[in-house]
Amino acid sequence: MNLSSVTQLATFEKIDLKPMKYDPIDTQLFVKNRAKFMSQMRPKSLAVFNSNDIYPISADSTLPFAQHRDIFYLSGADQEETILVLFPDATEKKHREVLFVRETSEHIAVWEGAKLTKEQATAISGITTIYWLSDFERIFFDLMTEAQTVYFNTNEHYRQAVETETREDRFITKCKRDFPAHMWAKSNPILQQIRGVKEPEEIKLMQHACDITEKGFRRILEFTEPGVWEYEMEAEFLHEFIRNRSKGFAYTPIIASGKNANVLHYIENNLQVKEGDLILMDVGAEYANYSSDMTRTIPANGKFSPRQKEVYNAVLRVKNQATNMLVPGTLWAEYHKEVGKIMTSELLGLGLLDKADVQNEDKDRPAYKKYFMHGTSHHIGLDTHDYGELKTPMKPNMVFTVEPGIYIPAEGFGIRIEDDVVIQDSGIPHNLMRNIPIEADEIESLMAS
Ligand code: GLY
Ligand code: MN
Ligand code: MN
Numbered sequence: 001m002n003l004s005s006v007t008q009l010a011t012f013e014k015i016d017l018k019p020m021k022y023d024p025i026d027t028q029l030f031v032k033n034r035a036k037f038m039s040q041m042r043p044k045s046l047a048v049f050n051s052n053d054i055y056p057i058s059a060d061s062t063l064p065f066a067q068h069r070d071i072f073y074l075s076g077a078d079q080e081e082t083i084l085v086l087f088p089d090a091t092e093k094k095h096r097e098v099l100f101v102r103e104t105s106e107h108i109a110v111w112e113g114a115k116l117t118k119e120q121a122t123a124i125s126g127i128t129t130i131y132w133l134s135d136f137e138r139i140f141f142d143l144m145t146e147a148q149t150v151y152f153n154t155n156e157h158y159r160q161a162v163e164t165e166t167r168e169d170r171f172i173t174k175c176k177r178d179f180p181a182h183m184w185a186k187s188n189p190i191l192q193q194i195r196g197v198k199e200p201e202e203i204k205l206m207q208h209a210c211d212i213t214e215k216g217f218r219r220i221l222e223f224t225e226p227g228v229w230e231y232e233m234e235a236e237f238l239h240e241f242i243r244n245r246s247k248g249f250a251y252t253p254i255i256a257s258g259k260n261a262n263v264l265h266y267i268e269n270n271l272q273v274k275e276g277d278l279i280l281m282d283v284g285a286e287y288a289n290y291s292s293d294m295t296r297t298i299p300a301n302g303k304f305s306p307r308q309k310e311v312y313n314a315v316l317r318v319k320n321q322a323t324n325m326l327v328p329g330t331l332w333a334e335y336h337k338e339v340g341k342i343m344t345s346e347l348l349g350l351g352l353l354d355k356a357d358v359q360n361e362d363k364d365r366p367a368y369k370k371y372f373m374h375g376t377s378h379h380i381g382l383d384t385h386d387y388g389e390l391k392t393p394m395k396p397n398m399v400f401t402v403e404p405g406i407y408i409p410a411e412g413f414g415i416r417i418e419d420d421v422v423i424q425d426s427g428i429p430h431n432l433m434r435n436i437p438i439e440a441d442e443i444e445s446l447m448a449s
Contacts, residue, residue, distance in 0.1 A: 022288035027126040046087035047151035069382035103132040196388025209292035212285035216240040226275040230255040250291035254282040261414030291384040295418035302447035314346040318404040
């Protein structure tokens with residue numbers, strides 16, 4: 001596609017876009033993303049990407065729609081019942097990139113509100129060929145007669161555990177039945193590779209998500225005192241997120257006071273905060289489908305006890321040293337081993353481990369894991385635990401969280417601190433959460449004011 005024509009398409013003043021909570025995203029992002037994907041496709045192949053279903057609750061209730069991140073990444077289309085087909089070798093140029101959207105009507109407009117028109121779909125995605133979904137079978141059959149290989153978008157994320165049948169799964173089953181003589185290929189490895197390295201537009205959107213999270217955290221510093229309930233704190237965050245044009249939490253938030261912080265996936269958020277508690281908050285806003293992922297741990301009464309501060313500062317030192325290792329060339333597995341060594345030395349300093357614990361440790365289950373049992377970093381982007389290569393050296397513009405923690409059930413508290421960091425060519429990591437208060441003294445002084 002000719003880039004200057006796309007730039008014209010992206011002139012949003014010309015076309016009334018369907019209003020979204022977030023500001024329009026530069027079409028160039030999706031044009032670049034598709035070009036990256038297509039450059040890795042085999043000759044005479046096409047790739048298909050489906051949107052998510054709207055998931056049912058029961059009766060006529062549904063969960064709010066959340067777009068599948070892959071079709072969003074490649075098209076910007078943030079609407080249900082959308083299909084993207086990429087076919088770089090299609091004989092007809094207009095069929096190299098095709099987007100199918102649900103046909104809108106007066107009736108749909110009255111009952112459900114505005115859906116994408118063809119012109120709007122083009123303006124958002126930079127794709128000139130837009131068809132209604134009802135044309136899919138006919139056009140897809142025609143394209144398949146030219147194609148030899150179909151790329152299916154299966155989910156190979158290292159933490160995936162999906163039990164429901166997705167729209168993509170249904171499409172794959174049907175396609176294999178209808179076209180049994182074609183060859184199949186996997187989209188996922190390409191997506192893992194390209195989605196793992198962010199474009200400048202994406203880093204800007206992620207910074208925006210982090211800035212919204214910062215507003216939520218500053219509100220919490222004013223709000224928190226002994227006696228508040230964890231769910232009241234959750235509500236304060238959500239209020240601040242939504243009023244700043246986020247759809248809400250990027251993932252289910254954890255507001256864990258006292259001993260609850262030692263349950264790593266505590267999401268009930270239903271207890272009352274007590275005097276002397278620490279409160280661990282793992283909360284991030286989404287913006288334009290991009291995640292932020294923050295953890296801060298604060299004292300309920302505004303002042304850390306000496307022991308709490310000692311452990312807090314140990315976690316913070318580990319986080320700072322781990323961050324400095326996020327440079328081009330670092331291997332994720334080696335990095336985790338190094339962070340483990342730093343954590344071990346801090347745990348020795350805190351008296352939580354002794355030399356014998358470390359000398360006798362099982363190398364497959366090092367002693368530090370008793371107090372720090374999860375990973376330090378994951379890719380973050382359109383998904384909170386994002387796609388991204390983990391077995392090749394880190395590259396500039398990958399974005400990782402850094403999230404060490406020390407959990408001490410015997411002392412009734414747990415501490416985690418988490419920031420989101422961009423790897424840079426210069427070797428100096430860029431912290432997207434650099435403005436979110438983190439030093440114990442700063443948190444105390446903000447809570448006192
Ligand atoms: N909030 C999820 C995580 O930190 O990985
Ligand atoms: Mn987190
Ligand atoms: Mn995280």
